[in-house]
Amino acid sequence: MNPEKAMLTPPVEEGKCGIWTYHEWAEADSTNDLARSFPHHHIAVCRVQHSGRGRFNRPWIGAEGGLWASFNLPLESPLAAPTLPNWGHLPLVAGLALLSMCRAFGLESARLRWPNDLLVGTRKLAGILVVRPSANLAIIGIGINIFNDVVSIADQVATPPVRLADLLTDCPCIHDVMAELAKHLEQTFRKFAAGGLPALRTELEAAWQGTRPVCLETDEENIHGMFMGVDDEGNPVLSLSDGQTMTVSALRVNRLIES
DSSP states (O other): OOHHHHTTSOOSEEEEETTEEEEEEEEESOHHHHHTTSOTTEEEEEEEEEEEEOGGGOEEEEOTTSEEEEEEEEOOOOTTOSSOOOGGGHHHHHHHHHHHHHHHTTOOSEEEETTTEEEETTEEEEEEEEEEEETTEEEEEEEEOSSSOOSTTGGGSSSOBOOGGGTOTTOOOHHHHHHHHHHHHHHHHHHHHHHTGGGGHHHHHHHTOSOEEEEEEESSOEEEEEEEEEOTTSOEEEEOTTSOEEEOOGGGEEEEEEO
């Protein structure tokens, strides 16, 4: 969508969120489209999202009660950083920020599913879509089920959904979730910008909560094995049935399916 068209309706609320500034709409087609009109450290958020999307343009249902937000980050590294990080790893960075936020709320059972889903058990709590509209800006689109009705959409999504309100005894309000996520996203991004994915190796090793059988779907073949984690380039690493270890280029993978 043209970002100028997306901005025809003014936000209903604006304010500070730590070092961030948020702009909130009652409804919107896509917060990622809205975010294109803002500089870094601004958040576009809406209460109802009509045309949210995930990887490969898969639809994301954004009913009232969830957090549907896009966080703008500057693509820059500290002068002291040895090398420029691979910005293609930002979905993993955002996933670690989501996990860190969950830990802060006392939710220890959340885990990542490569490359961009936050799960609790086998149910999906949040998803991520990163776009880079320019060389120096990334838009981190994140959708989190919080108070929204997930029962009615269970048959419309590939992974059964779960919401934060059903996982926490004292679930924070949507704005508090947004503020906590913004804080952890900034912290995780700074660490990544200074040292790349290797700087987050410890967090990544714990993010998957153990190994599990998966199928990696590529254009050429389906690869079955035990998901062991990722290498320093963010590529999934599998243990195969013959005892061999296989690293699959992330660029080849269309989808990871947990068996």
